[in-house]
Amino acid sequence: MRITVLSVPYDLGREGEGVALGPGRYLDGGLVAALCERGHQASVVAVERPEPFTDELSAVVGIARVLAGEARRAVASGSFPLVAGGNCNVALGMTAGLGPADTAVVWFDAHGDYNTPQTTPSGFLDGMPLAMATGRAHGDAWAQKMGAVDPRAVIHIGGRDLDPGEVEGFAADGVHVVTGAGGEGGEGGLAALAPLAARAYVHVDIDVLDLAVAPGVDFPSPGGLTPEEVVAATTVIAAALPVAGLSVTSYDPSRDDARGTTLATGIDLMCRLVDTVASARRSRRDATRLQ
Numbered sequence: 001m002r003i004t005v006l007s008v009p010y011d012l013g014r015e016g017e018g019v020a021l022g023p024g025r026y027l028d029g030g031l032v033a034a035l036c037e038r039g040h041q042a043s044v045v046a047v048e049r050p051e052p053f054t055d056e057l058s059a060v061v062g063i064a065r066v067l068a069g070e071a072r073r074a075v076a077s078g079s080f081p082l083v084a085g086g087n088c089n090v091a092l093g094m095t096a097g098l099g100p101a102d103t104a105v106v107w108f109d110a111h112g113d114y115n116t117p118q119t120t121p122s123g124f125l126d127g128m129p130l131a132m133a134t135g136r137a138h139g140d141a142w143a144q145k146m147g148a149v150d151p152r153a154v155i156h157i158g159g160r161d162l163d164p165g166e167v168e169g170f171a172a173d174g175v176h177v178v179t180g181a182g183g184e185g186g187e188g189g190l191a192a193l194a195p196l197a198a199r200a201y202v203h204v205d206i207d208v209l210d211l212a213v214a215p216g217v218d219f220p221s222p223g224g225l226t227p228e229e230v231v232a233a234t235t236v237i238a239a240a241l242p243v244a245g246l247s248v249t250s251y252d253p254s255r256d257d258a259r260g261t262t263l264a265t266g267i268d269l270m271c272r273l274v275d276t277v278a279s280a281r282r283s284r285r286d287a288t289r290l291q
């Protein structure tokens with residue numbers, strides 16, 4: 001499969017610190033070579049903040065607009081957009097680029113990312129990206145201009161650190177939520193998305209994984225999923241809907257262990273998810289040919 005690796009090296013709009021360093025580390029650590037070894041053709045596009053940093057919200061929105069354009073360009077040229085991102089707010093650019101109104105979102109994350117300025121206990125802007133994508137949070141800054149994702153076409157998987165306001169928001173908006181080890185019960189939720197969308201976008205905050213395989217994160221939460229569980233759930237969604245884009249975020253190299261466990265896990269997970277998407281695409285093409 002042809003792949004455009006969209007590198008988004010920012011941490012809430014800032015470069016050079018925390019999770020902003022993750023994408024560069026993936027690239028230096030051999031992400032492109034690993035994809036090519038599996039028979040894909042990968043090229044890299046670096047997404048750049050369009051204006052000097054003034055505040056987090058403006059920076060996040062500016063970067064997301066640029067990313068949306070690059071995702072659209074990749075898809076139009078027949079290439080699959082794979083985001084190596086700093087924070088989860090890359091999801092704004094991806095959903096906008098893929099078509100927010102008819103894209104289902106599969107969101108793997110230890111945290112809800114569904115707070116609003118009213119519900120957030122911390123004020124942390126990257127606790128809100130999924131809520132921004134659906135227009136629940138900061139609608140005037142994002143969804144009213146760029147389009148909103150239908151929350152009923154969203155499934156959140158692997159959450160174990162959800163704030164009360166997020167749990168209420170998920171229920172009120174009809175977001176499917178699958179908690180607990182193994183993502184049990186996910187199949188029904190994934191199947192429910194298919195009639196609401198033309199395609200799916202899969203987002204993985206690497207903190208959804210267990211700390212044994214991904215210790216290099218800023219907000220560790222024990223009891224996470226295995227990479228195999230993330231791949232298995234993605235296989236289910238890829239059979240139900242064409243997966244049109246993928247993002248993996250939140251790797252903070254400064255918190256990784258000495259062996260680079262998180263780096264290796266992240267690269268391997270991206271490769272396995274891309275393989276899953278490519279193989280579902282092949283099956284879909286074969287099925288069309290046989291008709």
Ligand SMILES: [Mn+2]
Nearest residue numbers: 088109113205
């Ligand atoms: Mn997140």
